[in-house]
Amino acid sequence: MMKHKYFKKLEEQFFFGLMQLATVTILFGLLFILFTILWKGIPNLSWEMISQKPQGGFYMGGGGGILNAICGSLLLGLGSTILGLLLSIPIVIWLNIYAGQYSRNAVMVRTALDMLWGIPSIVFGAFGFIIMLALGIKASLLAGIVTLTLLILPIMVRGMDEVIKTIPKELHESTLSLGATRWEMATRVILRKALPGIVTATLLGFGRAIGDAAAVMFTAGFTDNIPQKLTDPVASLPLSIFFQLGSPFEIVRGRAYAAALVLTIIILVISFLSRLITAKYQKHSR
Amino acid sequence: MNLRILIDRFACRFSAFLSVCCVALLALIAVGLIYKSWPILLEHSLSELLFSTIWSPMKGKFGFLSFIISTFQITIFSLLIAFPICLLSATYLVELAPRSILKIVLPLIDILAGVPSVIYGIWGVLMIVPCIRDHIAPFFGYTTSGYCILTGSLVLAIMVVPVMMHLLIQVLQAVPHELRDSTLSLGATHWQMIKLVVWRKCLPGIMATTILGISKAIGETIAVLMVVGNVVQIPKNLFESGYPLPALIANNYGEMLSIPQYDAALMFAALILLAVILFFNMASAYILKRVTKSIT
Incomplete structure (x- = not known):
């Protein structure tokens, strides 16, 4: 009897130790990644890197910077986020107001969106490529933006959907009882109430669009210039990192680390912004 | 009107x-x-495409078996690494750790879930590849360039961790407190409660999370492409290079219009990926639906 009790205690101690070890491993591993990017990126980062376009022989170690990729990524991210916002807000309104939150049609659309969410970006890239061939467009800013929009649409819609779902039904009913149409209720009451959630979902989509490489590989092309119109090809940070990392020249690989640091900083800023907005919103609603 | x-x-x-x-x-x-x-x-017949290992696009031979096997090897090994660690850590954070630790860890996990895969790829190239080449492979008596299945699995495992942790914490938090209290009041130890009640109650949720982790791992492209070596072969051990399906598509998009049928072959690779991932997502959705039905 005593032996059994002792064993129980020992087993518990063992597994609790294992759990703590697992948690420490995860935290250490994740912090180690950020640390590696900082450690390798900072020595290679310079003002020239982020303020100039690549000059002749850039990929052999010549002068210049990655301004083309930074601008390209921001353009791709902004374009797809704006297009995504224009599409996702009507869909969210339909899901929650016109179709009825838990109606059969709404559930079907939500399931389809969840499936789309799971589709890897390389498949979206291939699909974007098919559309490009069908419409006869070349690899361009436009094709990249459209492909990225398809990629982030499910993320944005489901993110907003989860927030709007939590708005109390009484608010819907009291607005309608005052004589508002459903459209007026949606735009003036529900969307306003859900605004912080919408901003957070939008930032999430922006972060995803800016960091994705596989979807823009086929569709956006790559160039050393900053695009002037929608039909120009466009560079992006992830692809710039990817191409430079494969270089045999030490100095070019160093630039890849610096570009990775720039990308990480952009992502971290977006992440902190959305966290700040959520925190502020929670303070007000209490 | x-x-x-x-x-x-x-x-x-x-x-x-x-x-x-x-x-x-x-x-x-x-x-x-x-x-x-x-x-x-x-x-070509479907069985020839799926079960042949001969890959020479110039001669019109398209056998996808080595790519499919590489994909599944990397996915399975990365899940074998990530799943136990995630489950133990999520359980620790929900059941044992003070609330304040969860409040610090959760935002960190969410931030890392948003870090682009190319960053994880760079980390793999800088840290994991030399470590495997110089320390781990010689320890087991193999020589390798470091760009191998094991490296890909490790990088993928650490990429899947934030996603799985987030979902697992939600699943574990959904277990009602009454269940915990009544189990403890019957004289069970804390560990017995976790093992026999909490995990059992969460089993469908844990399964659904794992399936979602698998489908995320299968489709991951750039990070794996950077560290896995990209050699067309069926890897015999963990220290040999592989060539998963997403890497095949991403690596060859440039020349795909110059060789006949090559573009069709790459689109077929994308189709395989889509089919596998839709299957896994539907399985996960089905399990979750059954769970919510059984609870309410």
Whole structure:
């Protein structure tokens, strides 16, 4: 009897130790990644890197910077986020107001969106490529933006959907009882109430669009210039990192680390912004 | 009729149309990929494409078996690494750790879930590849360049961790407190409660999370492409290079229009990925649906 009790205690101690070890491993591993990017990126980062376009022989170690990729990524991210916002807000309104939150049609659309969410970006890239061939467009800013929009649409819609779902039904009913149409209720009451959630979902989509490489590989092309119109090809940070990392020249690989640091900083800023907005919103609603 | 009501009617139609487009998009992706890979399906039988290992596009031979096996090897090994660690750590954070630790860890996990895969790839190239080449492989008596299945699995494992942790913490938090209290009051130890009650109660949720982790791992492209070596072969051990399906598509998009049927072959690879991932997602959705039904 005593032996059994002792064993129980020992087993518990063992597994609790294992759990703590697992948690420490995860935290250490994740912090180690950020640390590696900082450690390798900072020595290679310079003002020239982020303020100039690549000059002749850039990929052999010549002068210049990655301004083309930074601008390209921001353009791709902004374009797809704006297009995504224009599409996702009507869909969210339909899901929650016109179709009825838990109606059969709404559930079907939500399931389809969840499936789309799971589709890897390389498949979206291939699909974007098919559309490009069908419409006869070349690899361009436009094709990249459209492909990225398809990629982030499910993320944005489901993110907003989860927030709007939590708005109390009484608010819907009291607005309608005052004589508002459903459209007026949606735009003036529900969307306003859900605004912080919408901003957070939008930032999430922006972060995803800016960091994705596989979807823009086929569709956006790559160039050393900053695009002037929608039909120009466009560079992006992830692809710039990817191409430079494969270089045999030490100095070019160093630039890849610096570009990775720039990308990480952009992502971290977006992440902190959305966290700040959520925190502020929670303070007000209490 | 009143303008306000007209606007409302129009908005209803318009938003319904966009929502239907979402469902149509899913079908359109599948149809588009099937249409584009049709030429290769006409010339070769499905079993030849899926179960042949001969890959020489110049001679018109397209056997996807080595790519499929690489994909599954990397996915399975990364899940074998990530799953136990995630489950133990999520359980620790929910059941044992003070609330304050969870409050610090959760935002950190969410931030890392948003870090682009190319960053994880760089980390793999800088840290994991030399470590495997210089320390781990010699320890087991193998020589390798470091760009191998094990490296890909490790990088993938650490990428899946934030996603799985987030979902697992939600699943574990959903277990009602009464269940915990009543188990403890019957004289069970804390560990017995976790093992026999909490995990058992969460089993469907844990399964659904794992399946989602698998489907995320299968489709991951850039990070794996950077560290896995990209050699067309069936890897015999963990220290040999592999060539997963997403890497195949991403690496060859440049020359795909110059060799006949090559574009169809790459689209077929994308189609395989889509089919596998839709299957896993549906399985996960089905399990979760059954769970929510059994709870309510």
